[in-house]
Amino acid sequence: MKFGKSFLVAEDDENDVFFLQRAFQQAKIENPLHVVRDGQEAIDYLSGTGDFSDRNLHPLPYLFILDLKMPRKTGLDVLVWLHEQPELRCIPVVVLSSSAQVRDIEKAYELGANAFIVKPASLEKRVELAKLIGTFWLELNEVPVVCTEGLEATRKLRQSPEL
Amino acid sequence: MQPVGGANGRRKIVSTFVAVGCLLAVSVAVASLVGLRALKLNRELARASEAIRQLEGFVSALKDAETGQRGYLLTGEERYLGPYKGGEADAKRGAEELQRLVSSGDLPGNEVQRLSDLTMKKLAELEETIKARRERDPQAAIEVVRSGRGQVLMDEIRSVAGDLEARKQAEFGKASARVKETNVTRTITFTLTGLVNLAFLVWAYGRLSREMLQRDAAGTESERERELLATTLASIGDGVIVTDAQGDVMSLNREAERITGWGISEARGKKLIEVFKIENERTGQIPENPIDKVLRLGKVVGLANHTVLVRRDGSKVPIGDSGAPVRRGDGPVEGAVLVFRDVSEEREAQAAKERLASIVESADDAIISKTLDGTIVTWNGGAKRIFGYEAVEAIGQRITLLIPPERLDEEAHVLAQLRRGERVEHLETVRLTKDGRRLDVSLTVSPLKDEDGHVVGASKVLRDVTARKRAEKELMEARKQLELHAQKLEGAVTERTGELRATVAELESFCYSLSHDMRTPLRAIQSFSQLVLEEDGKKISRDSTGYLRKAISSAERMDQLIQDVLAFARLSRHEVNLEPVDVEGLLKEIIQERPELQPNKADIRIESPLLKVQGHVASLTQCVTNLLDNAVKFVAPSVKPHVRVYSERHNGRVKLCFEDNGIGIEKEAQLRLFDMFQRIHTGNEYEGTGIGLAIVRKSAERMGGEVGLESEAGRGSRFWVELAGVDS
Numbered sequence: 001m002k003f004g005k006s007f008l009v010a011e012d013d014e015n016d017v018f019f020l021q022r023a024f025q026q027a028k029i030e031n032p033l034h035v036v037r038d039g040q041e042a043i044d045y046l047s048g049t050g051d052f053s054d055r056n057l058h059p060l061p062y063l064f065i066l067d068l069k070m071p072r073k074t075g076l077d078v079l080v081w082l083h084e085q086p087e088l089r090c091i092p093v094v095v096l097s098s099s100a101q102v103r104d105i106e107k108a109y110e111l112g113a114n115a116f117i118v119k120p121a122s123l124e125k126r127v128e129l130a131k132l133i134g135t136f137w138l139e140l141n142e143v144p145v146v147c148t149e150g151l152e153a154t155r156k157l158r159q160s161p162e163l
Numbered sequence: 164m165q166p167v168g169g170a171n172g173r174r175k176i177v178s179t180f181v182a183v184g185c186l187l188a189v190s191v192a193v194a195s196l197v198g199l200r201a202l203k204l205n206r207e208l209a210r211a212s213e214a215i216r217q218l219e220g221f222v223s224a225l226k227d228a229e230t231g232q233r234g235y236l237l238t239g240e241e242r243y244l245g246p247y248k249g250g251e252a253d254a255k256r257g258a259e260e261l262q263r264l265v266s267s268g269d270l271p272g273n274e275v276q277r278l279s280d281l282t283m284k285k286l287a288e289l290e291e292t293i294k295a296r297r298e299r300d301p302q303a304a305i306e307v308v309r310s311g312r313g314q315v316l317m318d319e320i321r322s323v324a325g326d327l328e329a330r331k332q333a334e335f336g337k338a339s340a341r342v343k344e345t346n347v348t349r350t351i352t353f354t355l356t357g358l359v360n361l362a363f364l365v366w367a368y369g370r371l372s373r374e375m376l377q378r379d380a381a382g383t384e385s386e387r388e389r390e391l392l393a394t395t396l397a398s399i400g401d402g403v404i405v406t407d408a409q410g411d412v413m414s415l416n417r418e419a420e421r422i423t424g425w426g427i428s429e430a431r432g433k434k435l436i437e438v439f440k441i442e443n444e445r446t447g448q449i450p451e452n453p454i455d456k457v458l459r460l461g462k463v464v465g466l467a468n469h470t471v472l473v474r475r476d477g478s479k480v481p482i483g484d485s486g487a488p489v490r491r492g493d494g495p496v497e498g499a500v501l502v503f504r505d506v507s508e509e510r511e512a513q514a515a516k517e518r519l520a521s522i523v524e525s526a527d528d529a530i531i532s533k534t535l536d537g538t539i540v541t542w543n544g545g546a547k548r549i550f551g552y553e554a555v556e557a558i559g560q561r562i563t564l565l566i567p568p569e570r571l572d573e574e575a576h577v578l579a580q581l582r583r584g585e586r587v588e589h590l591e592t593v594r595l596t597k598d599g600r601r602l603d604v605s606l607t608v609s610p611l612k613d614e615d616g617h618v619v620g621a622s623k624v625l626r627d628v629t630a631r632k633r634a635e636k637e638l639m640e641a642r643k644q645l646e647l648h649a650q651k652l653e654g655a656v657t658e659r660t661g662e663l664r665a666t667v668a669e670l671e672s673f674c675y676s677l678s679h680d681m682r683t684p685l686r687a688i689q690s691f692s693q694l695v696l697e698e699d700g701k702k703i704s705r706d707s708t709g710y711l712r713k714a715i716s717s718a719e720r721m722d723q724l725i726q727d728v729l730a731f732a733r734l735s736r737h738e739v740n741l742e743p744v745d746v747e748g749l750l751k752e753i754i755q756e757r758p759e760l761q762p763n764k765a766d767i768r769i770e771s772p773l774l775k776v777q778g779h780v781a782s783l784t785q786c787v788t789n790l791l792d793n794a795v796k797f798v799a800p801s802v803k804p805h806v807r808v809y810s811e812r813h814n815g816r817v818k819l820c821f822e823d824n825g826i827g828i829e830k831e832a833q834l835r836l837f838d839m840f841q842r843i844h845t846g847n848e849y850e851g852t853g854i855g856l857a858i859v860r861k862s863a864e865r866m867g868g869e870v871g872l873e874s875e876a877g878r879g880s881r882f883w884v885e886l887a888g889v890d891s
Contacts, residue, residue, distance in 0.1 A: 013683050013687075015683070015686075015687040015690070015691075016683065016686070016687075019686075019690050068679070069675075069676075069679040069680065097679070098678055098679040098680075098682045098683055098686075099678030099679060099682065099726075099729065101675065101678060101729075102733065102737075119682075119686060121682075121685070121686050121689050121690070121718070121719065121722055122689060122690070122693060122715075123690055123693045123694065123697065126690070
């Protein structure tokens with residue numbers, strides 16, 4: 001599968017995943033939505049290890065939606081890890097948290113998060129958010145080429161011994 | 164020394180004078196006799212000489228007359244008649260003189276008579292010749308002369324006069340020999356008497372001068388003695404008053420003047436009792452005057468104790484005195500002498516000594532003095548109390564009596580130090596009591612020195628510090644206990660702190676989970692309820708849709724509550740750094756951001772310019788946001804909220820006021836308004852979690868400020884926040 005504009009959602013709460021998927025549907029955003037259930041899975045997915053080694057099935061996302069409060073590894077742990085992966089640094093990360101804890105916000109930005117959004121409570125607000133994400137991140141936001149088509153290629157190139 | 168100026172001396176002087184007087188009288192008598200005789204002889208000599216002179220003069224006058232007569236006779240010239248006439252007159256006068264000498268007995272009368280007769284004849288003869296020469300002729304005259312009658316007369320005169328003269332000359336010679344003899348006698352007599360007198364005078368002078376010298380010597384000696392006596396009396400340190408036998412003051416010396424206040428001139432002749440008023444210091448009674456007693460008893464008397472002298476100015480001086488009679492030999496009492504002195508200083512010194520002694524005696528500490536060989540000399544009450552020995556038991560004993568055997572070395576050490584003149588201060592040691600107890604004492608030993616500075620003994624001050632030692636021990640024990648306790652406490656505190664930290668950590672994680680985990684199900688409830696409403700709202704009953712809506716709004720409220728609690732918790736936890744904050748700008752931003760504060764919903768008037776405050780932007784934002792929210796929220800239905808925001812400065816602090824036209828708050832409610840979870844409106848009339856004002860107060864307090872309100876039900880409210888101002 002071609003490197004397309006897919007989302008990666010890291011979220012342990014099934015309800016939230018459900019409401020998010022529903023909100024995207026209602027916002028008519030058809031892009032594939034890959035879901036991982038905790039921080040470790042997210043890391044595994046992004047690094048393409050274990051179950052996620054098949055990049056056709058589990059391509060690198062165009063946007064990474066990250067919950068903070070998760071089992072095993074938290075969203076902040078994922079950000080710490082991600083911060084150390086230069087080839088992944090231009091995947092935009094939108095943190096979606098249940099609360100606007102000041103320390104969380106500061107920490108998230110420090111670790112390279114691109115946005116910090118408190119999860120909306122009502123359905124309407126979720127749809128609104130989904131629409132905004134679609135408009136902003138998928139349509140308006142520009143990312144370096146290396147972060148789109150070139151991302152995987154660069155990664156591979158770097159890993160090849162010729163370089 | 165012999166009695167000076169006695170009868171003997173006087174007799175000597177008188178006898179000397181008598182002797183000198185007698186001698187002088189004899190001398191004068193002798194001199195007078197000699198003198199008188201000489202006088203008589205001189206007179207005789209003078210008369211003889213006068214007679215001779217008269218006789219010669221008489222003859223000479225006759226010769227002159229004769230010479231003149233001859234000249235005339237020869238010449239006939241008248242000029243020779245002058246001498247004739249002069250000679251004639253002189254001869255006549257001479258004859259008269261001779262006659263006078265006869266009457267005075269110097270010349271024999273008959274011879275002078277004869278001489279006188281002859282002279283008359285001669286003069287007549289001369290006259291006759293001259294007459295003859297003049298009337299007749301010179302020859303006639305010469306004839307007369309040649310008759311020789313004249314010659315005869317003249318010769319006769321000459322002879323008689325010569326006889327007389329010779330006789331007188333012989334007399335004169337005899338007299339002048341006698342005068343000469345007398346003169347010698349006189350000279351000898353005078354010389355002799357003079358010499359005798361001189362010798363006598365010398366003797367008298369010697370005798371008198373000896374007497375005078377003796378007298379002078381005696382006089383000077385007595386003068387000196389008197390002066391010495393007066394000086395002595397004046398300079399005696401004691402007052403001295405001398406009276407006569409009647410007790411009247413005769414003299415008083417300088418000290419007596421000073422003490423009594425009476426001057427000698429005023430006091431003299433006064434009754435002693437006037438000058439020397441005494442009384443008993445304690446009873447005020449007037450004792451018998453010592454002088455009266457002296458005069459009465461005729462012997463020395465002393466004065467009773469505690470006698471005070473009442474001075475002239477009425478002040479009183481304590482005195483000591485004695486009186487003694489004045490008498491010569493065993494004679495009657497002629498007067499009395501009173502000797503007294505001002506004893507105030509002595510008395511004070513005595514009193515001071517007694518005070519010191521009583522201080523020493525009553526001191527709590529044992530105060531003991533000892534000789535350098537360690538014999539106890541004095542022993543005060545404190546020593547008796549501490550050691551149990553009576554003074555009589557202790558004095559004379561060795562100081563080692565008090566020293567436990569194992570500490571005897573210490574005494575030697577102390578004594579060595581004392582001999583060097585050094586003190587031993589606060590030596591903590593142990594001493595023995597009479598009943599064998601050992602006492603902890605603090606010992607201070609000072610050397611006692613005599614007037615020359617030699618160390619002759621020592622004073623020891625011993626303080627029983629047993630109680631103190633015990634207290635110290637107890638204190639130490641207590642301190643140890645305390646330390647132990649403190650350690651325990653510290654352990655406990657550490658433990659508690661740890662616990663507290665754990666609790667805080669738990670709280671934080673609780674807050675965290677509150678914000679994440681607890682909100683998640685709420686969102687689920689809300690969202691699923693909405694979902695049902697959206698998808699199947701038309702299939703279910705109207706009541707059921709109502710219930711679902713209530714579930715949704717409850718979840719929403721719950722969510723708000725959680726968020727408020729978290730906000731409050733954040734305020735408590737987070738550090739707040741103060742900085743100048745532009746309140747006006749901040750308010751305007753807040754108003755812009757919040758829909759319910761927009762002009763169409765609320766009329767918010769800011770009285771520009773608002774004063775800047777020292778604050779923390781986030782906390783202040785929370786604070787004023789809540790206040791504004793409240794101001795516009797609690798208004799009567801259908802009333803447009805009016806809010807006036809203004810600032811005032813009070814003593815360097817700024818009061819931000821929010822005045823609204825809301826429903827107001829009752830007095831009782833105002834008290835608990837700022838507490839957590841206090842909602843004063845029941846039901847759903849006004850939404851709220853009851854945390855807003857708690858956040859307001861907490862944030863103000865975190866910024867070092869205060870909050871408050873003035874309100875009345877139905878009349879609006881005025882909330883205020885007071886914070887530190889910024890110096891412009």
